[in-house]
Amino acid sequence: MRDGAVVQLPASRKLRALFAYLALAPHAVGRSRLCELLWDVPNDPRGELRWCLSKLRSILDDPARIETSGDTVALDLSGSLVDAIDIASAAADGIETLDLERLQVLSGLFVGDFLDGLEIDRSPHFNSWLIAQRRRFRSCHAAILEHLVNNLPADADETSPHLEKWVELNPFDGRAHAALLAGLARRGQIGACEEHLASAEQLFASEDLDFSPVREAWRTIRSERTAATLWARPALLPAAPQASIVLPHPDTAASQKASLAVMPFIEEAGIGSARGGPSRGGLADGLTHDIITRLAKLRDFFVIARGSVFALAEKNIAPEDAGRRLNVDYVATGTVRSQAGRVVVSVELVEVRTVRIVWAETFERKPDDIFAVLDDIGNSIVSSISAEIEMVERNRALLKAPNSLNAWEAYHRGLWHMYRFTRTENEQARHFFGMALKLDPTFARAYAGLSFTHWQNAFQRWGDRDRESALAFETAGQSLLVDDHNPAAHWAMGRALWLRGEQDGSLIELERAVDLSPNFALGHYALSFVHSQSGDPKAAIGSSDHSRHLSPFDPLLFGMLGARAMAHVRLGQFDEAAEWALKAAARPNAHAIILAIAAHCLALAGRLDEARNFSAALRKTLPNYCADDFIGTFRFEPGAEAMFRQGARRIGLG
Template sequence: MGRGVEVPVESPGPAFPRDLPPVELRMLGPLRLCRHGAPRELPASRKVRGLLAYLALAPRPVPRGQLCALLWDVPDDPRGELRWCLSKIRRLVDEPGAARVVTAADTVALDLSGCAVDAGRVALAARRGVAALATAELRALAGAFAGEVLEDLAIDRSPAFTAWLTAQRRRFRACRAALLEELVGRVPDDERLGLLEPWLALAPLDPRVHALLLAALARQGLAREGEEHLAAAVRLFEAEGLDAAPLDAAWRAARDRREGAPPARAAAPEAGRDDAGPPAPRRASVAVMPFADAAAVIGSRGGTAHALAHDVITRLAKLRTLLVIAQGTVFALDARRVGPEEAGRMLNVDYVVGGSVRRHGARLAVAVELVEARTARIVWAEVFDGGLDATLEVLDAIGDGIVASVAGEIEACERNRAILRPPHSLDAWEAHHRGLWHMYRFNRPDNGLARHFLEVAVGRDPTFARAHAALSFTHFQDAFQGWAPRERAADLAFAAAGQSLMADDRDPAAHWAMGRALWLRGRHAQSLVELDQAVALSPNFAQGHYALAFVHSQTGDPEAAIASSDHSRRLSPFDPLLFGMLGARAMALVRLGRFEEAAEWGMRAAARPNAHAHIQAIAALSLALAGRLDEARAHLAVLRRDAPHYRAADFLAAMQFAPEGVRLFRDGAERIGMG
């Protein structure tokens, strides 16, 4: 059953449906409702209309208690008032055989299957990516905006609803801007001005819009209008404390192109320099906007929400893999009431993190979204929840979850984007992520391709520490999997890790790579020192915690291995190396003699995508030690299907167990004839 707007409520097409849907809800402007094409008068109650809009935009069923807290301050009978409002909505949308207000298990949902919801179409297009839309569909969606979202709707003394409505308006302004931006890039010149003006109204401080508008005016020979717009834009930027020089440069460049003049010469380099130097290496950029506090007094600053944003900014910066906009900048924009999506466009970043903090009795809920700035596409969204009895611990755990998820989702987006680009066109950043895409396939041919792209990355940017670290991992894989002579591959892994440290010894991945390379050389104590340094530099570096679990599971402290494995999985529950995190825990449990637990964790590891032969061996051997011989032999059969000549000696040669661990795993191998 489709509910809310996060599911397709109608088939995409060049225009909105004209076949008179049973219910048509218009929210991109004043709230309007039609039944089979006939307008219906909405109830006078603002709370009924607010509840209708909220349920229409909710992605899933909403608890009744949440709806009561949203719309009523301190009513005598909130649930009674909610029932009354729902009865009014039923009269609007229900019809024989179609009960659209769905109540179940103390939740409420609005089933809009087969209906037309203008905001739903826009939200769906933004989620899929506006670049994928046909031009006619872009025009239809951009033209569907009749004003501000729910512009005639406001509810006094309902701060939670007001905060939600503000967030929705920001969200759909960003969607509209993304639609207009994509459309501007496709239409001929004579249509652009008509699109640039509403886009500019949505994003008056976005220098790209001004540059496009100035270019359009220049191409049409409207020099006076261009000068007037430039003067007004400069005054606006200067009043906001922003640099207006790029606007003037954009106008001069557009005018020169119109007049056929040669481009203006670059400013002379600073004294004492031969040239301006190479451009800074590209990195994905992210802005973390201060979270909204639903309980805060309007205009107030500080508190839990702002502290959490500051913490996330600091932790993301410690990962060293992203360009993170400084706290002062994002907090200054927030003070000017600039929303996350508009801030992302002003700052010209790739991604924006925004969210809200809400207290429900003795619990704290933090809703977070990661948005692709230029397309307004929501890449990831999650709600983190915890008790307020230990606020600092809860905030620390929530911060861990946000940072690890944001970093992981951005990396996945960048990998997927890089794999679609022609190989010859990749810059260092893209080549690095193309390499990661292949590296995480965990097979020999892809590992070779990964090494090729990572060598391209470090060749184009020798200072790219993270690419050197990943290159080291491809050599580690060659040694660990037996795809190349172990000693030679270990030397190459060590050398690449050294290059990573020289490039940036504050990057946790550089120490992670060195720790793994030292482990290959049998220098376990030094390996742990490097891995401890990796997680000290960035406590949110999940793969650092996993590598600690891996080393401890064989020759170190098995209890520490279990703790590190658990922590790495909490930080990155969908990590490409999740099978290794689970496998390390299983090996540690074997060393502790807890064979039944080890068998369960080993099977979980073997069930993960891309689990390689050594992981399958952990499952088979753990099951054998637990006495579950039939299951162990079944796992061994799966292993031998992919690696027919695999033996216990291959497993023990790859790992570096202490003598007691070697004895245990040999015993398991003998029980199932794996010798």
């Protein structure tokens, strides 16, 4: 539309497809990619692309909206309303944060399927993109409808069509069926409820899905009606129905955890490949299996088993739909592409209920050793998914009233405070970990978190060191008693043993942590920390690097960098130590002990002015801080202790 009038597009389907693809592209697109996308290797694909772009220029209000720079093409739509971009932007910000009016506006933008009827013959890459976008926007529509239903007054006239559309879009979402049954019951249409219940049960049975949660919701709705409380909105299902081929019936504590399904990655054919489009199998299936296994070993959240997700993929169930059927909070999807001497893996992590893309990344490597490359990419994917889910859960828990938190949420609220690294925040973290354990005494990670708070009290001298060390050891032991296969439990015990001066036992526990889960970044960091003081300094450097590779934005990144700095001191590499210590001190949450590491390392490197600046900053917080405090904090072997004391004397901390 321009000035209220419809602009007629040329009849060319490829031109329309090009227009849509460029409109939604987040950045400039290479001409070769556009040619590959839309043309089946004709005589002159670039010539056809130039023709389409010239036609587009004549359609747009300003020809300069098509930006060509070098070999790329971009479409500038600033100041224009694009319905798909508006919807995608709302999903990215979080549909759950939108008010009723905004939800209604967005719902009104859906007037049909995305680019309905615009499939292009012999253009498999475009058609794959089109299918993915349609799935994405259907899921957005369903999420908008769900939140509309939950925000509208129970007796509002417009609720009914929203409910019916929600069920149409997600016929296997138990929450949608429960909401529709509740709406019909409020209007006294009990016969219609029974008819819908019967037809929905047949539908679920045809897909071997468990219908009992919907049936139980209906019993609740009927009982509320009988008790004359019909006009109060009945409680909907706590989550979507569980698929009988997928989920066991987890215990209450496990069901409180965040849950994740990693759908089978798709293997895409490269340019010139004999295969026309995406397929399953081979490297993609192997990478998916590896990611599922590694995520499960972390024991951070509930991970759907391989057989279940592959079974749904065999039925061509879209990832977002699979997430709802599987009753999970997050779905990860990806593609594997081998082309022109490189391997490209793209992955997305989506929050199912809001259809928000939590994290997306593309990894590109030269396949000198394809299995080593995929192993490295798999490491990055696993660590990133774990970190992103933890961050989302922490932030969500922070926004809830403390007295409304369940065990999982209280644990993540504790993590949020724990990573502030101050005495007051550490006490808040201890409180929330304790709350989590009152709600769920079998929560191993909450015990490990509680052990961490006592460890911090001892390490930072925020409390009596002997008492806090004993409590750190005791709570780590409780974590192990609850779940001896949890890497965090062995991590907590390894750190507690270090406090007690039992280095050999500490290293055994930390090695056990990374054996249980090779992707457990904090386990590798703790190994670096212990080795950096009195173990193998070269091993400390290797473990520090590996922990940072696994978790490059970790809240404990300052510690990973600081451990490497101390290892360099022990190797006599003072210049390197100074550089790594500066990186550690530059982290926004670096505490006083990290500043002390920087001061000592810079002094040993002869950078005395910088070292004195750090010692001055340190003494603003701790006026009487001296070398004895620094040495007493760590467990250095004699040679390392002598070097750090030498550095302290150079800057007046001796």
